[in-house]
Amino acid sequence: MAEAHIATRAGDALLAAAVFALEPAAIGGITVRTDRGAACECWLVLLRKLLDEAMPLRRLPPHIDDERLLGGTDLASTLGSGRPVYARGLLAEADGGVILMSMAERVPARLAALVAAALDSHSVAAGAWQHAQPARFGLVALDSGQADEEHCPAVLAERLALHIDLHGVHPDDLSSAPIDRAALTRARLRLGAIRIDAAAITALCGAAAACGIDSLRAPLLALRVARASAALDERDVVNAADLQSAARLVLGPRARVLPEVPESSEPSADSESPPQSESAPQSESAPQSESAPASESAQNAAAPPPAHAGEDLDQQLVGAARARLPAGLLAGIGPGAASLPRSSTAGRAGAAILKGRRGPPAGIRSGRPRHGGKLNIVATLRAAAPWQRLRRAQARAAAPRVIVRAEDFCVTWFRQRSETATLFVLDASGSSAMHRLAEVKGAVELLLAECYVRRDQVAVVAFRGRAAELVLPATRSLVRAKRLLAGLPGGGATPLASGLALAHQLADQLRRRGLAPLLVLLTDGQANIALDGSAGRARAHQDALLAARLLRAAAFKSLLIDTAPRPAVLARVLAEAMQARYLPLPYADARALAGAVQSAA
Amino acid sequence: MKIIEPSARTGPDIFPRMGAAFPFSAIVGQEQMKLALLCVAIDPSIGGVLIFGDRGTGKSTAIRALSALLPPSKVIADCRYGCDPARRASWCSECLARPAKRQAITKSVPVPVVDMPLGATEDRVVGALNLEQALNSGVRSFEPGLLAQANRGFLYVDEVNLLEDHLVDLLIDVAASGENVVEREGLSVRHPARFVLVGSGNPEEGELRPQLLDRFGLSVEIRTPQDIALRVEVVRRRDQFEREPQAFMNTWRKHEQKQRREIVAARKRLAGVSVDNAALRWAAQLCMRVGTDGLRGELTLIRAARALAALHGRSAVGSEELVAMAPPALRHRLRRDPLDEAGSTLRIERAIGEQGMALG
Numbered sequence: 001m002a003e004a005h006i007a008t009r010a011g012d013a014l015l016a017a018a019v020f021a022l023e024p025a026a027i028g029g030i031t032v033r034t035d036r037g038a039a040c041e042c043w044l045v046l047l048r049k050l051l052d053e054a055m056p057l058r059r060l061p062p063h064i065d066d067e068r069l070l071g072g073t074d075l076a077s078t079l080g081s082g083r084p085v086y087a088r089g090l091l092a093e094a095d096g097g098v099i100l101m102s103m104a105e106r107v108p109a110r111l112a113a114l115v116a117a118a119l120d121s122h123s124v125a126a127g128a129w130q131h132a133q134p135a136r137f138g139l140v141a142l143d144s145g146q147a148d149e150e151h152c153p154a155v156l157a158e159r160l161a162l163h164i165d166l167h168g169v170h171p172d173d174l175s176s177a178p179i180d181r182a183a184l185t186r187a188r189l190r191l192g193a194i195r196i197d198a199a200a201i202t203a204l205c206g207a208a209a210a211c212g213i214d215s216l217r218a219p220l221l222a223l224r225v226a227r228a229s230a231a232l233d234e235r236d237v238v239n240a241a242d243l244q245s246a247a248r249l250v251l252g253p254r255a256r257v258l259p260e261v262p263e264s265s266e267p268s269a270d271s272e273s274p275p276q277s278e279s280a281p282q283s284e285s286a287p288q289s290e291s292a293p294a295s296e297s298a299q300n301a302a303a304p305p306p307a308h309a310g311e312d313l314d315q316q317l318v319g320a321a322r323a324r325l326p327a328g329l330l331a332g333i334g335p336g337a338a339s340l341p342r343s344s345t346a347g348r349a350g351a352a353i354l355k356g357r358r359g360p361p362a363g364i365r366s367g368r369p370r371h372g373g374k375l376n377i378v379a380t381l382r383a384a385a386p387w388q389r390l391r392r393a394q395a396r397a398a399a400p401r402v403i404v405r406a407e408d409f410c411v412t413w414f415r416q417r418s419e420t421a422t423l424f425v426l427d428a429s430g431s432s433a434m435h436r437l438a439e440v441k442g443a444v445e446l447l448l449a450e451c452y453v454r455r456d457q458v459a460v461v462a463f464r465g466r467a468a469e470l471v472l473p474a475t476r477s478l479v480r481a482k483r484l485l486a487g488l489p490g491g492g493a494t495p496l497a498s499g500l501a502l503a504h505q506l507a508d509q510l511r512r513r514g515l516a517p518l519l520v521l522l523t524d525g526q527a528n529i530a531l532d533g534s535a536g537r538a539r540a541h542q543d544a545l546l547a548a549r550l551l552r553a554a555a556f557k558s559l560l561i562d563t564a565p566r567p568a569v570l571a572r573v574l575a576e577a578m579q580a581r582y583l584p585l586p587y588a589d590a591r592a593l594a595g596a597v598q599s600a601a
Numbered sequence: 602m603k604i605i606e607p608s609a610r611t612g613p614d615i616f617p618r619m620g621a622a623f624p625f626s627a628i629v630g631q632e633q634m635k636l637a638l639l640c641v642a643i644d645p646s647i648g649g650v651l652i653f654g655d656r657g658t659g660k661s662t663a664i665r666a667l668s669a670l671l672p673p674s675k676v677i678a679d680c681r682y683g684c685d686p687a688r689r690a691s692w693c694s695e696c697l698a699r700p701a702k703r704q705a706i707t708k709s710v711p712v713p714v715v716d717m718p719l720g721a722t723e724d725r726v727v728g729a730l731n732l733e734q735a736l737n738s739g740v741r742s743f744e745p746g747l748l749a750q751a752n753r754g755f756l757y758v759d760e761v762n763l764l765e766d767h768l769v770d771l772l773i774d775v776a777a778s779g780e781n782v783v784e785r786e787g788l789s790v791r792h793p794a795r796f797v798l799v800g801s802g803n804p805e806e807g808e809l810r811p812q813l814l815d816r817f818g819l820s821v822e823i824r825t826p827q828d829i830a831l832r833v834e835v836v837r838r839r840d841q842f843e844r845e846p847q848a849f850m851n852t853w854r855k856h857e858q859k860q861r862r863e864i865v866a867a868r869k870r871l872a873g874v875s876v877d878n879a880a881l882r883w884a885a886q887l888c889m890r891v892g893t894d895g896l897r898g899e900l901t902l903i904r905a906a907r908a909l910a911a912l913h914g915r916s917a918v919g920s921e922e923l924v925a926m927a928p929p930a931l932r933h934r935l936r937r938d939p940l941d942e943a944g945s946t947l948r949i950e951r952a953i954g955e956q957g958m959a960l961g
Contacts, residue, residue, distance in 0.1 A: 066722075113719045113760050120661065121716070155760075158656050192844075198833075201840070205833045214825040215657025219836045366785070386730060407787075479804055 009165050010173035013043055016162040016249055018178050019228040021050035022187055024098050024138025026224055028119055029160035031104065031141045031152045039166045040142065042174040044100075047140070049177050050184060056097035058090050060115075062107045069114060070124055071133065091115070091124045092133035099137050104152040105145030112153035115139065119159045161221035163253035179232060187231040194227045196238040207247050210318045212257035222250040247318070366410050379410035421457040421474050421515040422447070425503045427523035427563065428464040429494035440522050440563055441485055447520065448478050457515065459506060460484065463499030465492035466533050470502065474510060493535065496527035497543035500551060500578075507556050518557045521580065524564035525571030541570075548578035559583065623842055625666035626856035627849075629835045630826045634663055637819045637929050640908040641797045642671055643867045647904045648818025649776055649798035651761070651809075651933060658823045659835070660801040664757045668714040670857060672865055674753060678706040681745050682752045682792050683713070693792045713754030715747055715796075717772075719763060726768065727783055728790070743790045748781045751796035761800030762809045769809075772798055773816045815894070818901045819926075820933040822946070867911040874907045876918045879960035883923055890952040893934040902930040920958045927953060 013032075020027050034040040051057065066072070071089035090099070091114075101107065101115075118124050119139065123132040139160060143152040157163070166174075179187075201223065208219040222243075229242035364379045384404045391403040424444055444460075451458050458481050460472040472484050500521075507517040527540035531547070551558065558580035562571035567584035575582035628635065634652055641647050652660050676683040677696055684696045686707045696704060717726065728746035747756065756772070758764060775781050781794040800817065802809065814820070826832055842849045881903065888898045906922040913922065932945040 070718075109763060110719060113763055117716075117718055117759065124718075154656070198837070201837050202829070202833045205836055206829055209829055209832065214655050216659070216825060216832060216835050216839075217657035219832070220839055223836065223840055477804065 009167075010169045012249055013164045013166060013169060013174060014046075014178040015229070015245060016164045017043065017047045017050055018184070018232055019225055019249070020138060020140075020162060021047065021184055022228045022231065023191065023224075024051075024055075025096075025122065025136040027138060027161045027228065028221065029139030029141060029156075030162040030164060031143050031157050031160050033143050033145075033163075033165040033167060035167060036102075036142065036144050037166075038171040039169045039174060042171040043166060044140075046174055046177055050179070050181065051098060052181070056094050058094040058097070058099050060090060060099050060101045062101075062103050062111065064090065064111065066114075069111070088133060089124060091118045091135040091137070094137040095134045097137055098140060100140045100142070102142045102144075104141035104143045104156070105150040107153055107156070109153060109155075112156050116155045116159055119156075158215060158217060161225055162249050164249070165253075183232075187228075187234070190231045190234065190236065191227065193236055194230050194238060195236060196223065196227060200226070200238055200243055203243060204246065204251075207318045208251055208254075211251050211255035213251060213254050215254075218251060218254050222246040225250050364410050364412050366407075376410045376412045379412075380404060380408050383410055384408040419457065419515050420451075420518055421459060421510045422451050422518045422520060423474075423503060423507055423510065424458065424460045425499055425519060425521040425523075426460065426462040426471075426488070427494060427496070427499070427521075428462045428488060428490045428492075430464075430491045440561075441488070443561065444485060444520075444522070445482060448481055451478070457510075459510070461499060461503050461506060462488060463495050463502070464490065465495070466498075466529065467495055468499040468502040470506065474506075474515070493529045494523075494527050494540070495529035495531075495533070496523060496525070496574075497531040497540060497547045498529070498533075499523075500544060500547035501531065504547065504551055504554065504556075507551075508554070511556075516557070518559070519551070519578075519580070520559045520561065521574075521578075522561045522563050523571060523574075524562065525568065525574045526564070544574060545577050548574050551578040621846055621850060622665045622669050623662050623839070624850060624853040624857050625663065625670040626860050627838055627842070627853045628659060628663055628666065629838065630831055631659060631663065631823055633821045633929065634660070634823050636909070636925070637821050638663060638667060638799075639864065639912060640905050640926070641818065642667065642864055643911055644871055644904055644908040645795065645797050647901060647908060649773075649800065649816070651814070651817040651820040652799070652801040652823060653804050653820065654801075654823035655825055656803060658825050660823065661757075661759060664755065664799050664801070665714060665716075667755060668711050670861060670864075671712040672861055673709040673711050675707050676710055676753075677704060678708045679703055682749050682794075683710065683754075684793065685753065691793055691795070695792075713751055713796075715751040715754065715756050717747055717756055717758045719758075719760055721747060721768070723768065723771070726771065727781060727785075729785075730788060741787055743783065743788055745792070746781075748775055748794040748796070749792055752792075752794050754796055755799055756796045757799045758801070760802050762802040762804075769813055773813060777816065814933040815897060817933065819905060819929040821929050822932075863912065866914070867908070870911040870914070870916075871908065874910045874916060874918060876903055876907060877960075880906070880918045880920075880923060883920070883956070883960050886956055887923075887927060887949075887952055888931065890956060891931060891935055891949055893931055895934075898931050898934045902926055905930050920960050923960075924953055924958055 016030055020030050032040065032043070034043075048057070060069075067089070069089050069091060071087060071092055074085045074087040077085035077087075099115075118135045118137075121132075122134065122136045124135045139156070141152045141156060141160060145151050151157070152160075201219075204219045204222045204226070208222070213219075223246070226238045226242040226246040229245045230236070230238045233242070235242075364376050366383065381402065381404070384402060387405075387408075388403060391405075395403060424447070426440065426444070448458060457474045457476050458472070458478065459470070459474040460481060462469055462471045471488065472481055475481065503519055503521070507519060510517040525544075526537075527544045528537050529535055530539040531543040558578055560571060560575040560578070560580040560582050562568070562575075562582065562584040564571060564584075571584075572582055574580075625635070637650050637652075641650055652664075654660060674683075675686055677686050677692075677699075679699065680693065680696050682693045682695075684692045686704070689697075724746065726747045728749055729744050731742040731744040756776075758772070761769065775794050776796060776798040779793060779795040781792055783790040798817070800809075826835070838849075881899075884899050884902045884906075888902070893899075902923065903918070905926040906918045909922040909926055910916075910918045915922075928946050928949050931949055935945050935948060
């Protein structure tokens with residue numbers, strides 16, 4: 001089954017390349033999940049082959065500055081010519097072509113938002129430009145995020161129609177182009193006339209809703225992909241196979257719930273994928289091979305979907321989408337489960353960079369380099385540039401080439417105060433839960449409110465059963481934190497050491513991002529699962545104490561709230577080991593608790 | 602590399618739309634958002650609109666549609682800020698200094714709906730020294746920014762929650778005072794900048810600073826329609842629009858014109874809409890009951906209700922208008938429990954229930 005799944009990926013990757021090359025700007029783009037191996041290189045080579053020679057192709061590094069991205073004053077030419085000279089930015093340069101964004105998972109939120117705005121308006125208007133510059137481009141976002149939490153920012157992924165995954169795909173499967181440029185050109189001419197009937201639109205919307213996709217961009221993009229698929233296949237009417245391709249490439253990867261598929265029409269995801277896996281990687285062109293599953297699924301064959309088959313079609317599309325569900329989703333939830341909390345905002349590594357770190361500059365202001373500001377030479381020269389002619393006229397003989405005065409000085413400011421990230425480590429185990437998980441949740445909510453006022457980021461780690469789990473990566477959205485907390489299950493054993501270890505790891509990450517982590521550990525201290533997952537109180541305690549000492553060695557600020565019904569020595573020992581402030585919950589009224597976090601920070 | 606001449610303001614077409622905007626009247630559902638936008642279009646003094654909602658719900662579409670929907674406004678032809686020939690009191694210093702003959706030359710321009718991109722610099726927003734003039738003739742002259750362009754129109758900030766704090770402060774300040782004061786780079790300029798600030802964002806990406814929330818007049822929360830038929834309709838219309846824009850615009854022209862006439866009529870009627878004591882008392886009681894700070898809530902509620910009454914063709918504000926506008930006017934002003942999800946609207950509705958709909 002796994003092999004079949006991967007073979008489908010190869011087929012999808014080929015089809016996606018063809019669809020994208022057909023009309024990059026209308027499709028928006030592709031996110032490519034990849035480990036940047038040979039398969040990725042092969043796929044990129046293949047894509048390049050499909051794209052017109054004349055199309056501009058620009059690489060967008062994650063550290064690009066605003067000026068290079070959007071355009072701005074060209075300082076050198078401005079000074080040289082004595083006239084303001086503006087240079088186009090990368091987005092405008094890519095007009096009519098393709099932008100390749102590598103390391104999309106590391107892209108800062110602001111950059112993502114700027115690119116997304118350009119994708120929406122097909123133009124760039126910023127910097128010194130008086131007129132909006134056309135910027136119609138398609139975006140290829142290479143997402144090499146390893147962890148679950150690292151993804152291409154949602155604001156971009158939302159606008160890119162196609163999502164493919166190259167993990168495990170063999171480069172050989174991507175060696176031959178599914179279609180040639182001449183055929184693409186023919187398909188492009190055909191594109192305007194492709195017909196699609198109302199039932200098909202209904203089916204796509206229905207399938208999107210069944211997958212729990214709220215955004216209406218998804219069905220709209222799926223519609224475009226279906227049209228493109230028909231054009232590639234040299235047809236003038238969108239048929240069931242096109243819709244299935246669209247559902248697989250567009251809807252499946254966006255699914256947030258596991259859609260229920262009645263047994264009768266589409267037995268399961270597994271039986272849906274093999275037909276493609278057999279045909280797709282073959283040397284024949286992928287778009288043609290895509291019609292294979294349709295002819296096998298007897299009822300609709302290659303004919304356009306008749307109106308009365310709306311419901312059936314709906315289910316077929318759900319089935320197709322299901323075949324491309326993200327792998328973790330299938331393992332994680334069952335049918336009818338609520339929407340996935342975590343997948344909503346990815347790219348958080350970028351979001352955190354936006355503000356509030358100690359290191360990065362926080363803006364350029366005019367002023368003298370004092371009070372922590374650093375002289376910004378480029379900005380200073382820019383400020384001086386317009387006055388050169390005047391000043392030279394006023395200056396006595398032997399003036400320097402560029403006359404800079406004190407009033408021109410511009411400094412870069414850095415943020416001094418580092419932002420706090422409060423990391424809640426919750427003991428959701430049976431011993432804790434029986435007594436007071438609800439109370440603990442209440443306390444955490446109060447603390448969250450405190451964090452909200454201070455604009456802290458919050459993260460939540462919970463441990464129960466065998467292991468600890470990162471419930472909520474650092475975020476400023478308290479709405480999400482609260483929602484997650486409300487649905488947090490309790491019960492099971494107490495893997496305290498794992499909880500501390502994970503907290504340590506996370507706190508380290510946060511610190512590397514320039515945040516000041518504050519650990520708030522809520523537990524009764526009664527560990528019974530050791531770090532390696534084995535049961536046993538003694539071992540578990542030793543491990544927990546060791547983990548606590550490591551935390552202390554790393555000098556994280558921390559606070560331990562003892563949730564035992566009667567404050568016991570266990571938690572106090574733990575608090576001492578990690579040098580945390582100790583606070584027994586029974587005596588802490590809610591207000592005092594909130595105050596405690598404040599003073600600990 | 603290309604040289605672009607910084608041009609004087611010629612009207613709001615400085616940001617040319619890439620093709621026509623999706624017609625406002627063709628937007629499916631999202632009645633709250635449309636109503637809020639119509640109300641501020643009728644009475645800009647209500648203040649800005651904050652739209653929070655999921656992705657792909659048509660926030661941007663609605664706002665970008667406004668320019669085509671609203672009746673064009675008359676401006677003094679020479680003016681860089683689009684001064685209103687009929688209201689001398691609001692003129693910029695340049696218009697006041699203009700010879701009477703030039704003052705009398707006017708032209709019609711569409712209402713500006715200016716997009717403020719997330720990457721805009723302070724220079725670009727506020728305006729800056731005109732580089733070319735400074736270089737060529739050594740004259741310090743002012744190059745108007747986005748705030749000047751947005752005068753008498755709308756300034757739209759998508760992802761307002763991601764905008765740098767100092768820029769948001771600046772926008773709110775100018776929106777409230779109606780005047781942009783520039784004191785920088787040796788320039789000392791002030792010019793009118795009366796605009797409706799429209800901010801949108803997705804709460805899952807981060808929250809807006811609480812102190813900024815209540816500077817917006819109205820706030821709406823929008824969601825994707827949960828009804829499949831509605832969703833299909835949204836996608837169908839959008840698809841039609843993209844494939845055959847001209848035919849689509851023709852189909853909706855009548856609706857757009859009707860909507861425009863309603864707005865024009867409502868604007869005329871607005872000054873004559875009365876608010877009696879019972880209505881004022883009802884609004885005050887509601888604000889006390891839900892515990893909004895300050896009087897801004899009541900004021901906005903009354904203004905919004907009056908605009909709605911004008912839109913409904915009534916001569917007095919009734920309970921229907923007050924009840925309809927209470928959630929958008931108040932929901933973001935409640936003493937916030939940040940963790941109370943979607944609670945604000947409910948709290949207001951509950952308070953209305955307790956208070957009863959009857960005035961007086």
